[in-house]
Amino acid sequence: MTPYTPQRVVCLQPSATLTMRDLGLLDRVVACTKYCADVCPEAADGTRQIVADSWSSQAAQIRAAQPNLVIASVPYQLEAVGEILKAGIRFLGLAPRTLSDVFADIDVIAGVMGVPDDGEAVVRDMRRAIDDVRTRCPRDGKKPTVFCEEWGKPIIASQPWVAELIAAAGGEFVSEPGATVTAESIAETKPDVLLAAWCGAGDRVPLEKIVSQRDWQKIPAVENKQVFCISDELLNTPASSLIGGLNAIAWALHPGQFPQPMGIRQIRSEQTMHIETATYDTLTTELSRLASQAVSAEQLMTAIVERLGEAVPYYNWVGFYMLDPQNADKYPMLVLGPYVGAETPHKHIPLNQGICGAAVTAGQTIVVDDVSADPRYLACSLETKSEIVAPVFVKGVAVGELDIDSHSPSAFTADDRRLIEHCARLVGHYLEK
Numbered sequence: 452m453t454p455y456t457p458q459r460v461v462c463l464q465p466s467a468t469l470t471m472r473d474l475g476l477l478d479r480v481v482a483c484t485k486y487c488a489d490v491c492p493e494a495a496d497g498t499r500q501i502v503a504d505s506w507s508s509q510a511a512q513i514r515a516a517q518p519n520l521v522i523a524s525v526p527y528q529l530e531a532v533g534e535i536l537k538a539g540i541r542f543l544g545l546a547p548r549t550l551s552d553v554f555a556d557i558d559v560i561a562g563v564m565g566v567p568d569d570g571e572a573v574v575r576d577m578r579r580a581i582d583d584v585r586t587r588c589p590r591d592g593k594k595p596t597v598f599c600e601e602w603g604k605p606i607i608a609s610q611p612w613v614a615e616l617i618a619a620a621g622g623e624f625v626s627e628p629g630a631t632v633t634a635e636s637i638a639e640t641k642p643d644v645l646l647a648a649w650c651g652a653g654d655r656v657p658l659e660k661i662v663s664q665r666d667w668q669k670i671p672a673v674e675n676k677q678v679f680c681i682s683d684e685l686l687n688t689p690a691s692s693l694i695g696g697l698n699a700i701a702w703a704l705h706p707g708q709f710p711q712p713m714g715i716r717q718i719r720s721e722q723t724m725h726i727e728t729a730t731y732d733t734l735t736t737e738l739s740r741l742a743s744q745a746v747s748a749e750q751l752m753t754a755i756v757e758r759l760g761e762a763v764p765y766y767n768w769v770g771f772y773m774l775d776p777q778n779a780d781k782y783p784m785l786v787l788g789p790y791v792g793a794e795t796p797h798k799h800i801p802l803n804q805g806i807c808g809a810a811v812t813a814g815q816t817i818v819v820d821d822v823s824a825d826p827r828y829l830a831c832s833l834e835t836k837s838e839i840v841a842p843v844f845v846k847g848v849a850v851g852e853l854d855i856d857s858h859s860p861s862a863f864t865a866d867d868r869r870l871i872e873h874c875a876r877l878v879g880h881y882l883e884k
C-alpha cells in the first residue's frame with residue numbers, strides 16, 4: 452500500500468461494495484447505496500453514509516462524504532458523473548459484460564486499493580467454484596435450452612455473464628444477452644427452462660402471472676413447470692455473489708445433481724390467473740374437512756393459509772391477525788398469526804390502523820381493489836395491488852381476521868370473498884368450541 456491508496460471510498464453499486472468486502476476493505480467504504488446493503492448486509496452497520504443510488508445520486512451528497520475515490524458501474528447518471536468529475540474526485544467507472552470483465556474489474560479494484568493479491572484470491576475462488584459446477588454437470592444428452600430475463604416490461608434478456616453461467620451449468624442460452632425481446636420470439640425458441648431475475652425485484656417476480664399474460668402456457672418450460680425466479684442480486688450483481696446465482700441455475704437445470712440453494716423459487720402448479728368455480732367448491736369442502744380434523748386453532752389457521760397460498764396463484768400473501776386477549780380492553784391490538792408470503796413489518800396492528808384495523812372495528816369484510824388509492828392501507832410489499840380482509844367472529848364478536856394480498860389489481864371476486872369468509876368462519880366456529 453502506498454500513501455496514495457484511497458482511504459475514503461464511495462461505492463455506488465452493490466457489486467463494488469461486495470468486492471470491497473471480499474477484499475476485506477469494507478472499513479474504507481465511507482458511503483454506499485441502500486441496494487448495497489441488500490447484497491452485503493454488513494454495509495448497513497451504521498458506520499457509513501447511505502447515499503442515493505447511482506441513477507439519481509446527488510453529487511453534493513457524494514462530495515459531502517469527502518471521498519478520494521468513487522466506484523460506479525453502468526448504468527451511470529451522466530449529470531452526476533459530470534458533477535463528481537468537476538468536483539475533482541477520482542472516479543472509477545466499470546461496465547462489465549462478460550465473466551472476464553467481472554474478474555478484471557475485481558482485479559482493477561484490488562489494484563487501485565493496493566491489495567492485488569487479495570483480488571487474485573477472490574477471482575481464483577470464483578473460477579474454482581465455476582469449474583466445480585462445470586465438472587459436476589452431466590455432459591451427455593441434449594443440453595437444456597434456457598431463457599433468463601433481467602427485466603419483464605419490456606422483456607430484457609440477462610447479461611452475457613448470465614449466459615456464461617448457464618453454459619457452465621450445462622445449459623444453452625436461447626437469446627442474445629442484454630437484448631430487448633418479445634414474448635412471441637422467446638416462445639418460438641421453445642426453451643426447456645425459463646429463469647427470471649428482475650433488477651430490483653428480489654425474489655418477487657410473479658411467475659404465474661407472466662406466464663398467463665404472455666401466453667406462454669405451451670412452452671415446454673411451462674408445461675414441465677421448469678420456470679424459476681432467482682433472487683435478483685444473485686444474477687445481476689457482477690461480483691462474487693454470482694456464484695450463488697450459478698448454484699441456483701445448476702439446481703434448476705439438474706435438481707438431482709445439486710442441493711437446492713437459497714434464492715430460487717419454482718412456479719406453482721396453477722398457471723392461470725383466475726381459478727375455476729369448481730376449484731373454489733373443492734377448496735371449500737377440503738378446508739371444512741381440515742377444520743373438522745384440526746387439533747388446535749393455530750394448526751387450523753396454519754393449514755388454511757398454506758392451502759390457500761398454494762392453491763390460488765394470485766393470493767400472494769395470506770395470513771391471520773388475531774386480537775391480543777391480554778390487552779383486549781385497554782389497547783386492542785391485532786397480532787400477526789400464521790401466514791405465508793413475504794415477511795411483513797406489520798406484526799402488530801392497532802385497531803385504528805390499516806385495512807386490518809378497519810375490518811375488525813367495523814366487523815365487516817373489506818375488499819380494496821387498488822390499495823394505493825386507500826389512505827387506510829398499511830403497505831407490506833410494494834407489489835401488493837389489492838387486498839381482502841374478512842373478520843373472524845366468535846359469538847358475533849370480531850376477534851381477528853383473515854387477510855389476503857394480491858399482486859394483481861382488483862384480484863378478488865365474489866367467489867374469492869365467499870371462500871375467504873368461509874375460512875374465517877371455520878376458525879370462528881373452532882374457537883367457539
Ligand code: SME
Pocket residue numbers: 768770795797800804805806807808827828829830831832838854856
Ligand atoms: N395491508 C394491511 C396490513 C397487513 S399486511 O398487508 C400483511 C393493512 O392495511 O392493514
